[in-house]
Amino acid sequence: MALVFIPALMQELTNGCSTITVPGDKVRHVINNLDERYPGIKERLVDGHKIKSNISVAVDGVISPMGMLEEVQENSEVHFLPAIGGG
Numbered sequence: 001m002a003l004v005f006i007p008a009l010m011q012e013l014t015n016g017c018s019t020i021t022v023p024g025d026k027v028r029h030v031i032n033n034l035d036e037r038y039p040g041i042k043e044r045l046v047d048g049h050k051i052k053s054n055i056s057v058a059v060d061g062v063i064s065p066m067g068m069l070e071e072v073q074e075n076s077e078v079h080f081l082p083a084i085g086g087g
Helices: 027-037 041-045
Strands: 002-005 019-022 055-059 077-082
Touching: 002 027, 019 027, 027 041
Parallel strands: 002 077
Antiparallel strands: 002 019, 055 077
């Protein structure tokens, strides 16, 4: 199962847990499985069918342009981070 790092501002939804192991072979599945255990997480991360524009997802240390479609391996680490704008 993937190890998901929960942002501090969402830890009230996970009873204070900062890391959670969750099954899923794509970011979409990981989020859906997280939301089953901790309702409200998906609402914070997803807008329609994609990651919210103010959130970036990193799988195994690489920020993914694929968003919800990014593949997740059995031993992957998944981070949800505030998106950083350039300029």
